[in-house]
Amino acid sequence: MATRDAEATKARILAAAVAEFAERGLAGGRVDRIAKAASSNVRMIYAYFGDKSGLFDAALATALRRLAHDAPPRPDDLTGWAGDVFDHHRRHPDVLRLSLWAQLERPAATAEPLDTYADKVELIRRDTPAPFSPVDLLVIVYAIAQAWFVSPTGLTALEGAPDDEERIAAHRAAVVAAVERILHR
Template sequence: MGYDAEATRRRIFQAAADEFAAHGLAGARIERIAAAARANKQAIYLYFGNKEKLFGAVVGAKVDEVCETGALDPNDVAETVGQLFDWYQEHPELIRLLLWEALENGPGPVQGEPERRDAYRGHIRGWLEAGYAADAPDDRARVRAAQDWMFTLLGLIAWNFAVPQLCRLVLDEDDEKAALARRRAAVVETVRALAAAR
């Protein structure tokens, strides 16, 4: 049986996602990624260039995954917010990766920023094509309204997973699953009410 480069690449990618989610970019170790992936360090550098590029590739792919899995549908926003909430619950590594990226990168540009920005612009175009903010005074105001709305929706979802200790403390719930079920219902109802008011 010969060397399967694609399988090695996938193992490296998964091991890197786990390592970066746990330790961030600065704390991640190429040696641990290589060991977990059953690969050598040279393969990591060959496929991804360096640790920073690997981190950027992991974050970009996870963002792409969530964007492809559950786009926010302007015609059924409350239901799709619930589906996106479920996705985040099943994939807690994305929030951790985004938090590490923010902590370690500061206000500067992130790896793959132009492509990630373009993906979000595509979602905004979809909202505008669906007639969102049609009563805004001009196209720029419509775009800004759609951007603000999308960012608000993402925040309503993501905050539940970014600070699990606050979820537990504020909700005074010993059972994490029960707390998240309450939060999911509250987020969906909030979005439903906000969407109706718009």
């Protein structure tokens, strides 16, 4: 008889939950689809995460921690960090989509991974230029880095195909330049 690896099962469930909730949100996400995608079963999901909301919160925390790990703030290069955040959202659109669903359907869940935000604030605290607070600066960098991905396609297509590599590179450069100008006005 094969032994069960609880951590591997949880990881598969969380990966499937991130994908499902990023695509359909909390209300549209289905636990049975998550179980099937994770090669698990609904009973295990409820055993590990309590209920669908608990699974959503865990999926969101997982996605946000992935962003924090993959694109940690660089206090000595906040403009470069803005580019890193842009790149992460391009590679992992599910993280941003899941965050947006959370803000719409379960705003309290977006406060869950406070440790990841608190760590970022502490990293940049000493290098934050006036008149910004570290929180202001984080919000500004995130907002600018995410703008391309949350803007209407009709707008982003005005200067070329939104998925054109050259266009994406130009937008990334604009993100970095915008943060640079804000920081060093």
